[in-house]
Amino acid sequence: MPQPTSLNHPINQPLDTVARSPGFTTPIPTTHTTADVITKIETLLGRVLDDIANKNELCIDVVAESRSSSAIKFAQIILILQLSHDAHVANEILTKRHIYYQHQELFGTQRRADDLVDRLALTLGSSRDDLHIVAASKGLVAGALKVTLQDESIVDASVPETGVIIPPARTIQRLDTSTLRWVLVVEKDAVFRSLCSSRYWQTSLCGNGLLVTAKGYPDDLTCAFLRLLLDKDQRLPMMVLVDFDPDGVNIFRCYKYGSSRQNSLGATGVHWLGIKSRHILNLRGAASPRSQQNAMPSTAITSTNCADPVAYLTFRDRRLAKGTLGRLDTPGDDDPQAFELRKELQVMLMLGTKAEIEWLDEAGNLATWLDTEIAQFLHGNVVHP
Amino acid sequence: MSKQYLTTHTVDNAHTTDIFALATTSKAILSASGSSTLHIYDTTDPTFPLKQSISNAHKLGCHHICASRNGRVAASAGFGGEVKLWSYNQDSGEWSQDGEVSTSATKPGEAWALALSEDGSYLAATTNDGRINVWDTTKEGKPKIQDYETGTPGSGSFGMSVDLSMDGKFTASGHQNGAIYIFNNDTGRIAFSLSGLAKPVRAVAFSPGSTRLAAAGDAGIIAIYDMKHGEHVSNLTGHASWITTLDWSDSGEYLLSGAMDGKAKVWSVERSTCVATHSETDKALWAARWLPKTGRSEMFCTAGANRSISFYREATGN
Numbered sequence: 065m066p067q068p069t070s071l072n073h074p075i076n077q078p079l080d081t082v083a084r085s086p087g088f089t090t091p092i093p094t095t096h097t098t099a100d101v102i103t104k105i106e107t108l109l110g111r112v113l114d115d116i117a118n119k120n121e122l123c124i125d126v127v128a129e130s131r132s133s134s135a136i137k138f139a140q141i142i143l144i145l146q147l148s149h150d151a152h153v154a155n156e157i158l159t160k161r162h163i164y165y166q167h168q169e170l171f172g173t174q175r176r177a178d179d180l181v182d183r184l185a186l187t188l189g190s191s192r193d194d195l196h197i198v199a200a201s202k203g204l205v206a207g208a209l210k211v212t213l214q215d216e217s218i219v220d221a222s223v224p225e226t227g228v229i230i231p232p233a234r235t236i237q238r239l240d241t242s243t244l245r246w247v248l249v250v251e252k253d254a255v256f257r258s259l260c261s262s263r264y265w266q267t268s269l270c271g272n273g274l275l276v277t278a279k280g281y282p283d284d285l286t287c288a289f290l291r292l293l294l295d296k297d298q299r300l301p302m303m304v305l306v307d308f309d310p311d312g313v314n315i316f317r318c319y320k321y322g323s324s325r326q327n328s329l330g331a332t333g334v335h336w337l338g339i340k341s342r343h344i345l346n347l348r349g350a351a352s353p354r355s356q357q358n359a360m361p362s363t364a365i366t367s368t369n370c371a372d373p374v375a376y377l378t379f380r381d382r383r384l385a386k387g388t389l390g391r392l393d394t395p396g397d398d399d400p401q402a403f404e405l406r407k408e409l410q411v412m413l414m415l416g417t418k419a420e421i422e423w424l425d426e427a428g429n430l431a432t433w434l435d436t437e438i439a440q441f442l443h444g445n446v447v448h449p
Numbered sequence: 450m451s452k453q454y455l456t457t458h459t460v461d462n463a464h465t466t467d468i469f470a471l472a473t474t475s476k477a478i479l480s481a482s483g484s485s486t487l488h489i490y491d492t493t494d495p496t497f498p499l500k501q502s503i504s505n506a507h508k509l510g511c512h513h514i515c516a517s518r519n520g521r522v523a524a525s526a527g528f529g530g531e532v533k534l535w536s537y538n539q540d541s542g543e544w545s546q547d548g549e550v551s552t553s554a555t556k557p558g559e560a561w562a563l564a565l566s567e568d569g570s571y572l573a574a575t576t577n578d579g580r581i582n583v584w585d586t587t588k589e590g591k592p593k594i595q596d597y598e599t600g601t602p603g604s605g606s607f608g609m610s611v612d613l614s615m616d617g618k619f620t621a622s623g624h625q626n627g628a629i630y631i632f633n634n635d636t637g638r639i640a641f642s643l644s645g646l647a648k649p650v651r652a653v654a655f656s657p658g659s660t661r662l663a664a665a666g667d668a669g670i671i672a673i674y675d676m677k678h679g680e681h682v683s684n685l686t687g688h689a690s691w692i693t694t695l696d697w698s699d700s701g702e703y704l705l706s707g708a709m710d711g712k713a714k715v716w717s718v719e720r721s722t723c724v725a726t727h728s729e730t731d732k733a734l735w736a737a738r739w740l741p742k743t744g745r746s747e748m749f750c751t752a753g754a755n756r757s758i759s760f761y762r763e764a765t766g767n
C-alpha cells in the first residue's frame with residue numbers, strides 16, 4: 065500500500081471555465097453517440113475528481129502506453145478531455161490544430177497533441193470524430209458542386225477562383241451532384257491551381273467535373289468528403305492523378321486501400337488515372353481532338369530525342385518503392401489495380417526515373433492529356449445518361 | 450552487307466507480367482519477371498518448351514538474373530533486396546536453390562545488377578550508392594571478398610550494370626551518372642575510369658576474349674573501349690531510345706542490343722555497323738541474349754514488357 069502522495073499537480077482551472085476565442089468551432093447536430101461519449105468522459109473525469117478528494121495517486125491509463133506518472137502528460141490529457149467534453153456539450157467541433165496552438169507550451173509539438181488525442185479516442189473506445197476533435201482540413205475542392213451545410217448555409221465550389229476548403233463531412237447536410245460527371249483528385253496544389261485558373265472542370269470535353277486536392281498524402285477530412293460523394297452516387301467516376309514516382313503510387317494506394325487509420329475509399333471507389341509508365345514511354349496526343357493545337361509531337365521520355373531533363377530515383381525513392389511493393393503483395397490477391405500498381409513500381413525501379421505531372425504539361429497541354437485519359441476511363445465505365 | 454534473322458518462335462505469355470531479365474546456358478533460358486516465379490525454357494527443343502518453374506523465388510518479383518558461362522550456376526536478385534544462388538543438377542536436369550548471399554536488407558538497391566564469373570565461383574553485384582560487391586560462391590557462407598568504391602563512401606552514383614571478364618581479370622560497372630569503372634580483380638584497385646556516355650549506363654559487357662568492353666544506356670549509343678589502355682575506340686550509333694541490354698556473340702564478331710522502343714539490333718563490331726534490326730514489339734525490351742551456338746546458325750532471343758520471349762535465327766542464305 066503506497067503512501068498517499070501530496071497534491072503535486074493540482075488542476076489550475078476548474079472544469080467548464082476554459083475560455084475559447086469566438087468562431088473557431090462549427091455548430092453540428094447531436095449524434096446518437098454523443099451521450100455515450102459525454103458519459104464516458106464524465107465518468108473518467110469524475111474518477112479523477114474522486115482521487116483528488118481522497119488524496120489518492122492521480123492516474124489515467126491510456127491505451128498502448130504505460131501508466132503515466134508525468135505531471136505534464138497528465139495535465140495534457142485532462143485538458144484534452146475537458147476541451148472534448150465542452151465541445152460535446154456545446155455541440156461544437158475542435159480542430160487538432162487549434163488544441164495545439166492554444167496550448168503550445170503545454171504540448172510542445174503538434175505531433176504530441178495529435179498522438180494523445182488518438183490515444184484517448186482508443187481509451188474511450190471511440191473514433192476521434194466522436195471526441196468532436198478533427199484534423200484541420202488541408203483539402204481544396206473546385207467545380208460543379210453545391211454543398212448544403214447542417215446550418216443551411218451553402219458552399220458553392222464553382223465560385224471561388226482557387227477552390228474552397230473542404231468542409232468536414234459531419235457538417236455537411238446535402239451534396240448537389242446533379243451536374244457532376246467526374247471527380248479528379250490531384251496530388252499537387254500547383255497543378256490543382258493551374259486547372260482551377262483555366263476552369264478545367266467546366267471546359268473539359270468530358271463534361272462538368274470536380275477538382276480535389278489534399279496537397280500530397282490524403283488527410284482524413286478529404287477522404288471522408290470523397291466517401292460522401294461516393295455514398296451519394298456509387299457510379300460517380302473518381303480518378304486520382306499523381307506524379308510518376310514512388311510517393312505518387314503510395315499516395316494513390318492510401319486513397320484506395322487506406323493508410324494506418326483505415327480511411328480507405330474502398331475496392332471499387334477510386335481509380336488511378338496516372339501518371340503511369342505508358343504515359344511517359346509512348347508517343348501521345350495523336351488521337352486527341354485538340355492535338356492539332358500542339359506545334360510539336362510528344363516524345364517518349366526514353367527517346368534519345370527527348371530534350372526534357374530526366375529526374376532519377378533517389379535512395380529514399382527506392383526504399384519507399386520497395387516498402388510499397390511489400391504492402392501491395394497479398395498472396396491470392398486478384399485485385400487488378402493492385403497488380404497494376406506492383407507492375408508500375410517494378411517498371412519505375414527498372415527505369416530508375418520519375419516524372420512529375422507538370423512534365424505532361426510541358427510536353428503538350430495538360431487539358432488535352434486529361435481530356436483523352438478521362439474519356440478513355442469513362443468509356444470503360446458506366447457513364448451518366 | 451547485312452544479315453538476315455528470321456523470327457523462328459515466340460513463347461507468348463511466358464510470364465504473367467513484364468519480363469525483366471534472361472540468362473542463357475547451353476541447354477536453357479532462365480527468365481525472370483515481376484512475378485515471384487522463375488521459368489526455365491529448354492533450348493535443345495525447337496519449340497522451346499517450359500521445362501521448370503520455380504515458384505516463390507522472389508516474393509516482390511525479380512529484376513536481374515545471370516548464369517555462369519559453364520551453365521552450372523545462376524544468380525537472381527529480387528525487388529525485395531534478396532540475392533539467391535541456383536545450381537544446376539546435371540543428373541536431374543533441374544535447378545535448385547544453393548543458398549543466398551548476404552546483403553543488407555535495410556538498403557534497397559543494395560544488390561541491383563548481377564554478374565557471375567565464367568565458372569560461377571564469383572558473383573558481382575552493384576549497389577544503391579555505387580559500390581560493387583563481389584562474393585566467393587564456393588566457400589562456406591559465401592563470403593564477400595571485394596567491396597569496390599566508386600565515390601567517397603555512401604556517395605557513389607547508383608550502380609546500374611556490372612560484368613566480370615571471362616579471364617577473371619576485370620570487373621566493369623556502369624552508373625546512373627554515366628560513369629563506367631574498370632576494376633582490376635588481382636590488385637583490387639580501379640584500373641580505368643571511362644567517359645563518353647554522360648547518361649545512365651544500363652548495360653556493360655566484356656567481349657569473350659576480354660579485350661573489349663561494350664557499354665550503353667540512355668544516350669542510345671554503344672561505346673566500345675579497349676581493355677589494354679582503357680581507350681574509347683568506337684561508337685555504334687543507330688538506336689533511337691534507351692539501350693537496356695547488351696550481349697556479345699561467342700566469336701566476339703557481333704554485338705546484340707535491345708532498347709526501350711522494342712528494337713533489337715545486331716552489330717558488326719569490326720565494321721561498327723548495324724547489320725540487322727528487329728522489332729517483334731514496340732514495347733520495352735529489357736533483355737536480349739545470344740543462344741550459345743550449337744548448330745550452323747546463330748540464334749538470339751529477346752524479352753520485355755510484352756511478356757513474351759521471341760527467338761530469332763540467322764538465315765543461311767548461302
